[in-house]
Amino acid sequence: MNIMYEPIGIIHTGMKEREGTPIQSTFGSEHRGRVELYEQYVEGLCDLDGFSHAYLLFHFHKSSGFSLKVRPFLDETERGVFATRAPRRPNPIGLSIVTILGIEGNTVNFSGVDILDGTPLLDIKPYIGDFDTRGDIRTGWAEPAIKNNQRRHADDRFSE
């Protein structure tokens, strides 16, 4: 069974290469980007300006192939890919939560950039605290890794 999607727009950022790009949007809060939505979808942006944050779902267009075990940016140990946010996944779909700065026409300006310039956009969804925040959570390997690791930007580990 194949599932076919088409980009609904392009994400523009100042990040031209993976190396040096923030590995999470929380680490890229000082960077700004913009979504250029294709004109035929602009009506779907109505009411999004009432939200402070949105999910961007996108295609990791610079990833090819995948590994089931990966060494995530925050760790030196191999982990199951589904326990990481690494880009080389069986279906290379990326998920970022960004801060909406403003919407003009087909452009959504945002901050919180961990996305490469030119990335094809698949979907935008509003971030809704009542649905999307969870308390009392465990975060496995990531908890000590985030505490102890000062890495905030990508290196070349997922390059071909």
Next chain:
Amino acid sequence: MNIMYEPIGIIHTGMKEREGTPIQSTFGSEHRGRVELYEQYVEGLCDLDGFSHAYLLFHFHKSSGFSLKVRPFLDETERGVFATRAPRRPNPIGLSIVTILGIEGNTVNFSGVDILDGTPLLDIKPYIGDFDTRGDIRTGWAEPAIKNNQRRHADDRFSE
């Protein structure tokens, strides 16, 4: 540009029809489901059991076509589809945050069910509070709608 994905597994739940299915996983916390990951991807589940919550990304396989303006489950006013979590989207990708109950072999048992039985799974990502919770948020139309609307389950508004 077409982007092609293949399901990595199937999501099994007790929800056979959209009507009556919880509209968010937070409203389906008493329901349990399970991911049946295809055998070739099982190694990718390593380390996921350290996490209490995960994102499931899936294909809304019962949706066909899309509308740029939709009447979301929690509202009677039409909203831009990208300001809603409605299933009839240009790329019908669903996003749920579920609670991991346990992992055995290729099966991930979870609670927090807002997904129809038989839904094709695209990806699993760990939920990481440091990356995925946001404070000081605005949620536009959804804020009064969630406060004032007692609807917790889907009706037939997105049926064909």
